[in-house]
Amino acid sequence: MTEKEPSMPILYPIEGAAGLTGDWRTQRPIVDPEKCKMCNICWQYCPDLAITAANKDENKVIVFDYTYCKGCGICASECPFGAIHMEKEVD
Numbered sequence: 001m002t003e004k005e006p007s008m009p010i011l012y013p014i015e016g017a018a019g020l021t022g023d024w025r026t027q028r029p030i031v032d033p034e035k036c037k038m039c040n041i042c043w044q045y046c047p048d049l050a051i052t053a054a055n056k057d058e059n060k061v062i063v064f065d066y067t068y069c070k071g072c073g074i075c076a077s078e079c080p081f082g083a084i085h086m087e088k089e090v091d
Contacts, residue, residue, distance in 0.1 A: 025071035027086040029064055035083035036061040042075035
């Protein structure tokens with residue numbers, strides 16, 4: 001293990017070899033708070049950890065960190081409630 005390799009898993013987005021990956025995005029995920037059941041499945045599947053987990057106790061739905069979100073759409077395709085849809089990125 002080199003000095004740059006972490007000894008524990010990283011549970012939050014960090015600037016990696018690809019940099020701030022949100023610059024690549026052509027589509028962005030949008031959550032519909034009325035449909036979101038705070039199941040956190042989107043959070044579990046996000047390959048970039050660009051989603052803040054929902055908190056049922058505080059009635060807070062998910063939040064996207066667009067700095068790291070690449071717009072892959074995995075969150076939208078995995079949401080069993082159809083609470084996330086992809087919208088074209090606007091300049």
